[in-house]
Amino acid sequence: IKGGYYCTTNNVPKNHQSEQELPIPKPKMREDRGHYGPPHHHPSSQQRSDSPPPPGSRGGGGAGRGGGRSGGAAHLARIHGTEEDKVNCPFYFKIGACRHADRCSRLHHRPAFSPTILVKHIYRHPVREAELRASVATDKASKKKLETVDSRKAQEDFLVFFENMYEELGKFGRLEALHVCDNLGDHMIGHVYAKFSDEEEAADALQIMNGRYYDGRKMEVEFSPVTDFREARCRDFDEDTCSRGGFCNFMHIKPVPHCLIRSLEEDCEDERRRE
Numbered sequence: 001i002k003g004g005y006y007c008t009t010n011n012v013p014k015n016h017q018s019e020q021e022l023p024i025p026k027p028k029m030r031e032d033r034g035h036y037g038p039p040h041h042h043p044s045s046q047q048r049s050d051s052p053p054p055p056g057s058r059g060g061g062g063a064g065r066g067g068g069r070s071g072g073a074a075h076l077a078r079i080h081g082t083e084e085d086k087v088n089c090p091f092y093f094k095i096g097a098c099r100h101a102d103r104c105s106r107l108h109h110r111p112a113f114s115p116t117i118l119v120k121h122i123y124r125h126p127v128r129e130a131e132l133r134a135s136v137a138t139d140k141a142s143k144k145k146l147e148t149v150d151s152r153k154a155q156e157d158f159l160v161f162f163e164n165m166y167e168e169l170g171k172f173g174r175l176e177a178l179h180v181c182d183n184l185g186d187h188m189i190g191h192v193y194a195k196f197s198d199e200e201e202a203a204d205a206l207q208i209m210n211g212r213y214y215d216g217r218k219m220e221v222e223f224s225p226v227t228d229f230r231e232a233r234c235r236d237f238d239e240d241t242c243s244r245g246g247f248c249n250f251m252h253i254k255p256v257p258h259c260l261i262r263s264l265e266e267d268c269e270d271e272r273r274r275e
Helices: 014-020 043-050 067-079 091-093 125-135 138-145 153-169 199-207 256-275
Strands: 116-120 175-180 194-198 220-223
Touching: 014 116, 067 138, 116 138, 116 199, 125 138, 153 175, 153 194, 153 256, 175 256, 199 220
Parallel strands: none
Antiparallel strands: 116 194, 116 220, 175 194
C-alpha cells in the first residue's frame, strides 16, 4: 500500500495475477410475470397488465370481437325454439308437428336420434270418423244421425287402442310416456307419441314398427324432438278451458287412468323378463 491506495496489478507476479482476476458473475434478473410476478416486479409490467386490450383482441370482457361472439351465441341459444327465433320453427321444436308442414318459412330440424318416436295419424279420432261417415249420407236425417258420436263407445275404443299400442311398444323397452292426441287439426290428428327410457330402445321400435299396419292403416314412424311434454301440452285443455277446441296447436293429450298405465307397465315388464 502506497499513500493509502492499492497497488496496481503491475507489481503482482504474473501467476498470482491470473488467480486474482476471476470472472464476476452477472446478477440474475427477476422474471417479469405481470400480475403474478414478485412484489418488486418491473413497473412496465403493471402498465401492460392494466392497459386495455387492443381493438379486435379476444380479451377484455366482451369489448372486442371475442366478447361479441360469445354474446351472440348466448343470445341464439336463449331464443332457440321460441317466437323470437326467426330461423327455427318453434312449434316443430316443441310439438314435433307444424300446421304449415314443408311449406313453413322456418326450419324443421328432424333429429337423427331421440328417445321419443311419433306414430303419425294412427289413432282413429271418433269425431273425424263420424264426419267421414256422414259425408256419404244422402239425406239430412241420416247425415245428422251419423255425425252423432257415442261418447261411451268412443272411450271404450280409445282404451282398447291405448292398450294395444302400449303392449306393442312396450316390447322394445320401458315407456316413460305414451300420449295420444285428441286434436282435430290435419297436422296433429291421430298422433301418438311414445317416449322410451333409452334412445336405442326408441330406435329399435322405429325400425320394427315403421311400415307395419294397424287397423288397416300403414304406420308412419319417425323420431320426434319432443322430450318434455310439459312444454308441448295445452294447459287450458287439461283444465277444460281451451277456447280453440280440437284445432289448438298445442297437444290435447287424452287422459288415461293411472291404474291402467301401472297395470300395463307391470305386464310389459314381466313380458320382457320372460324374453
